[in-house]
Amino acid sequence: MKTVACVGAGVIGGGWVAHFLARGMRVVAWDPAPDAEEKLRRLVDAAWPALTELGLADHASKDNLSIAKTLAEATADAEFVQESAPEKLELKQKLLADIDDVTPPHVVIASSTSGYGMTEMQVAAKNPDRLVVGHPFNPPYLIPLVEVVGGKLTRRSAVEQAADFYRGTGKTVIVMEREVPGFIANRLQEAMWREALHMVANGEATVEQIDLSITDGPGLRWPVHGPLLTFHLAGGEGGMAHMLDHFGPSLKSPWTRLDAPELTKHLRDSVVQGCLAEADGRSIEDLVEQRDRAIIAIQRAVRDNHA
Structure with a gap:
């Protein structure tokens, strides 16, 4: 695949943009925020030295990034769509339905959601069978893991297409067999996070002690x-x-x-x-x-x- 549409250009969406650019792809980004382009290009500039050190793909260039004025423009030539909007369920439901309406029918659409299941997000889409979760970790241009899982209406081939695509960009992919709230890594992180808060609240350990207990x-x-x-x-x-x-x-x-x-x-x-x-x-x-x-x-x- 040569052209990826990134819908949503915040911290996660911008990280995806930097990752795809570093793999030599053309990226078309769209975000409704008035200052989105300025922030996105600043994020890509900041990420580029690290990506250069890791090794850029042939033809990788920041010049391969273009900013679309509309959602339809962003997805018109897309071969894969990565959605990274804020974690609000109703927003996700409507946005995924809107993306589905303007994206070529053969293209897989993935959501960067960190907690929602695709089953609850795909309810408004006319073609829910091509919607999958592609859950990254921040920053997406450095952390290799992506968790991929479909919803009840997602066809298996869409999950496999997404997994193959991510692997082709150098990602480590976990294909989950069933939906679990928070997926795998976030549930493990959350268990440690909650126990850490209990220990701080009870005076059992300090923040520094907790962090040191893991790092060392x-x-x-x-x-x-x-x-x-x-x-x-x-x-x-x-x-x-x-x-x-x-x-x-x-x-x-x-x-x-x-x-x-x-x-x-x-x-x-x-x-x-x-x-x-x-x-x-x-x-x-x-x-x-x-x-x-x-x-x-x-x-x-x-x-x-x-x-």
């Missing part, structure tokens, strides 16, 4: 293996199976205000098999060696960045 603790391991594979290593040679069998009872301990699920055999086996599948043949020793090398590299990078 488990946060160093997560870029390498994520939280579940990290616990897989905590089980030693027995892996996740030993971890769950040994520490499973601690799920009943008051270590969080969240209620823990019952550790049924099905849940245990699902987590164990999931870790083995993710390890993909790598032994515990292999994973430990990979983790240690990566953590050293991360610590050095952080130290050098603070120097």
Whole structure:
């Protein structure tokens, strides 16, 4: 795909614009705010040094950005549409319906929503089968993850088209099998956020202590293996199976205000098999060696960045 329409040019929409431009695409942006173009071009200018350091695609240029005067003009030649309007459900419903009305019928339309399900957003569209969620993380031009999921009226091929498109731009894509409010990463972030607020409110920890507990603790391991594979290593040679069998009872301990699920055999086996599948043949020793090398590299990078 060579031409992308970005509807909404705020922080997220502007981040998408910068990302697509860096991948050598032509971007047509539309935003009703009177100062939208000025802010958008300033955002792209600010992002460009980082994108240049990461590596620009052939023909990547800020000159490939044009600003449309109308929504119809923005989507007229689009091969993919990325909507990034404010998180207001009625606004999303109407805007997606309006985009659907003026966009060529074969084009997939994706929403950057951070919490709404597509099922509740696609209700006013005449062609809801091509509407999907393409949930990015801020800033979209640096953070690779995109969560993709359709609504009840979305055709499977639209979800697959969106996922393929994002992968083609260098994104890491999670295709969700079902809608969950907040998707995956936001739910995990939200759980930590709420527990942090409880600890501050109760005088159990300071803001600095909470941040330090992650940046100099488990946060160093997560870029390498994520939280579940990290616990897989905590089980030693027995892996996740030993971890769950040994520490499973601690799920009943008051270590969080969240209620823990019952550790049924099905849940245990699902987590164990999931870790083995993710390890993909790598032994515990292999994973430990990979983790240690990566953590050293991360610590050095952080130290050098603070120097």
